[in-house]
Amino acid sequence: MANIFSSLKNAYNLFKHVDFDKLEALSKKVDLPKMVETISSLDDKQIQGMMKMMGGSGKKRELPPIEGDFYHLGDEALKDEDRQLQLKVRAFLEKEVKPIVNHYWNKAEFPFEIIPKLAELNICGLTYKGYGCPGKSNLMEGILAMEMARIDTSISTFFGVQSGLAMGSIYLCGSETQKQQWLPLMQQFKIIGSFGLTEPEVGSAAAGGLTTTCKKIGDKWVLNGQKKWIGNATFADILIIWARDEGDGEVKGFIVKKDNPGFTVEKMQDKMALRIVQNGIITLTNCEVEEVDRLQNANSFKDTAKVLQMTRAGVAWQAVGCARGAYENALEYTRTRKQFGKPIASFQLIQNHLVEMLSNLTAMQTLCFRLSQLQDQGLLKDEHASLAKVFCSLRTRDVVSKAREVMGGNGILLEYNVARFVADAEAIYSYEGTKEINTLIVGRAITGFSAFV
Template sequence: MSNFFSSVKNAYKLFKSVDFDQLNALSKKVNLAQMLEAAGNLNEEQWQGLMKLMSTQSKKKPLPAIEGDFYHLGDEALKDSDRALQLEVRAFLEKEVKPLVNQYWLKAEFPFELIPKIATLNICGLTYKGYGCAGKSNLMEGILAMEMARVDTSMSTFFGVQSGLSMGSIYLLGSEAQKQEWLPDMQQFKKIGAFGLTEPEVGSGAAGGLGTTAKRQGDKWLLNGQKKWIGNATFADVTIIWAKDLDDHQVKGFLVRKGAPGFTVEKIMDKMALRIVQNGLITLTNCEVDEADRLQNANSFKDTAKVLQMTRAGVAWQAVGCARGAYEAALAYTQKRKQFGRPIASFQLIQNHLVEMLSNLTAMQTLCFRLSQLQDQGMLTDEHASLAKVFCSMRTRDIVSRAREVMGGNGILLEHDVARFVADAEAIYSYEGTKEINTLIVGRAITGFSAFV
C-alpha cells in the first residue's frame, strides 16, 4: 500500500510540473501508464534528481533584447545629453509616428497632425549655428536620421528635405536677410520648405545642364521649366528652385514663395515607395521671382553640390535606419512565429539570414559613424559621401529582402512593417544620386580618370 501511495504522490508531482502542451506532446511519445508505474518505483534520491532535471529544462531563458546596434556604437560615441536626445526621439517615434504610418502609407497621404509634435523635439536644422538651431554634431544628426528611418523612411525623407536640403540651401548659400527671414520659422516647422533640382528629363545629369531657365529682367527673374519628384512640394511655403541663367549659363538658386504667379504643382500619384512623401511635378511658366529672393551666394552648380554633399551623408544614415527597422522587425517576428512546434528563429537557415542581415547592418553603421566623424572634422569629400551612399543603399536592399524572406507570406503584409521597408528601400537606392553616378564619383577619386559620359 505504501508503494501505491508513493506512486500516486510522485505521479502528482510529475504532472504538476508539466503544462498541458508538454503533457499532450508527452502522451504521443510515451506510455503514460508505464511512466506512472516507473515513477512509483523511484526512490527519494532518484525522484529528486528527476524533478531537478525537469525543473531545469522547464525554465525558459529570457530572449535577448531586439537591438540593431550590435557593436554598441551609439553608447560609445555619444555624450550623455546626446544619447538622451536619441532615446527621446526614439520614444516619440514609437509612440506618435509608428501607430499611424501604415494607414497613411496605404492612402499615400501625409499626417499633418504630426508636424507640431515633431517641432517640440527641437531637432530641425540640428547642426546649424544660430537662428534657433542647436549647433550639434553631424554625427548626432545622422543618428537621428537613422532613428526616423528605423520607424518610417517617408517621415525621415520629409524631415531631410525640410532640415537638410531646403534649410541647408538657405544656411549655406543665402544672404543674412534671407537666413533671418526663413530659418527660425523653418526650424520650428512654422514654414515648410522644398528643394527643386531634379527635372522630368534631367536627373543624374543635373550638373551637365538643367532645362529650367532663369532670365533677369530688371529687379525680377522669370523662371521657366519643370521640376519632378520634389518632396513637400504640394504644401511647401518656399521651394528652392535651381535654374540655368540664360545670360551666363550658370546654375542659380531661387526662393519661390507659395502662391507665386506662374508656379503650379501636381501631386505625383501611384508610387510604390515613400508613399507618405508628397512628391510634386512643378511647372514654372514665366514665374516671377524678385532679385531679393535669389540665393545670393549660389552662383554655379558647385554651390548646389555643397548642399548635396552635406545631405548625401544623411541619406546613407537613412539607409541604415531603413535596414535596421527591417532587421529588428524580422528578428522579433522569428522569435514569435512557430513552425514544427518551435520558433522559426531556432532553425539554422533562419539564423543564417539574420546573421547576414546583422553583418551588413553593422558594416553600414560603422561606415556612417566614420563618415559623420569626417564631416565633423571638416574632412568630408564628395567621394566619401558617395561611397557611403553606394554601399549603404545596396546593402539595405539585401537586408530588407532577407527580412521579407524570413517572414514568408506574411512579409508582404503592411501590418508587419517589412513590406513598407522593402518598397522604401527602392527609393533610397535612387535618390540623392544613383548607384552608377555615385560609383563614378568614387571611381574618379581613386583612379584619377573621369568616366562620366
C-alpha cells in the same frame, strides 16, 4: 482512519489535473506502465533535462533585448546629453509615429498632426549655428536620421528635405538677410520648405543638363520649366528652385513662394515607395521671382553640389535606419512565430539570415559613424559621401530582402512593417544620386580618371 484520508487526499491531488481522455488515448500508443517504470528510474538531473526539453522547467526563458546597434556605437560616441536626445526622439517616434504610419503609408497621405510635435523636439536644422538652430554635431544629425528611418523612411525623408535640402540651401547659399528671414521660421516648422532640382527628363545629368531656365528682366527673374519628384512640394510654403541662367549658362538658386504667379504643382500618384512623402511635379510658366529671393551665393552648380554633399551623408544614415527597422522587426517576428512546435528563431537557417542581416547593418553603421566624424572634422569630400551612399543603399536592399524572407508570406503584409521597408529601400537606392553616379564619383577619386560622359 487519518492515514486513509491522507492517502485519499494525496491521490486526489495527484489525479485532479489529469485529463483522462488524453491519458486513455496515450495508453493506446504507448505502454504506460513501462513508461512510468522508465521515468522513475531516471535520476534528478535526467528528469530536469527531460522537463526542460518538454518546456516544463517552470522558468521563463529570458531573451536578449532586440538591439540593432550590436557594437554599441551610440553608447560610446555620444555625450550623455546627446544620448538623451536620441532616446527622446526614439520615444516620440515609437509613441506618435509608429502607431499611425501604416495607415498613412497605405493612403499615400501625410500625417500633418505630427509637425507641431516634431517642432517641440527642437531638432530641425540640427547642425547649423545661429538662427535658432541647436548647433549639434553631424554625427548627432546622422543618428537622428537613422532613428527616424528606423520607424519610417518617409518621415525621415520629409525631415531631410525640410532640415537638410531646403534649409541647407539657404544656410550655405543665401545672404545673411535671407538666413535671418527664413531659417528661424523653418527651424520651428512655421514655414515648410522644399527643394526642386530633378526634372522630368533630367536626373543624374543635373550638373550640366538642367532645362529649367531663368532670365533676368529688370529687377526680377523669370523662370520657365518643370521639376519632378519634389518632396513636400504639394504643401510647402517656399521652394528652392534651381535653374540655368540664359545669360551666362550657370545654375542659380531661387526661393519661390507657393503663391508666386506662374507656379503650379501637381501631386504624383501611384508610387510604390515613400508613399507618405508628398512628391510633386512643379510647372513654372513665366514665374516671376524678385532679385531679393535669388540665393545670393549660388552662382554655379558647384554651390548646388555643396548642399548635395552635406545631405548625401544623411541619406546614407537613412539607409542604416531603414535596414535597422527591417532587421529589428524581423528578429522580433522570428522569436514569436512558431513552426513545428518552437520559435523559428531557433532554426539554423533563420539564424544564418539574421546574422547576415546584422553583419551588413553593423558594417553600415560603422562606416556612417566614420563618415560623420570626417564631416565634423571638416574633412568630408564628395567621394566619402558617395561611397557611403553606394554601400549603404546596396546593403539595405540585402537586409530588407532577408527580413522579408524570414517572415515568409507575412513579410508582404503591411501590418508586419517589413513590406514597407522593402518598398522604401528602393527609393533610397535611387535618390541623392544613383549607385552608378556615386560609383563614378568614387572611381574618379581613386583612379584620377573621370568616366563621366
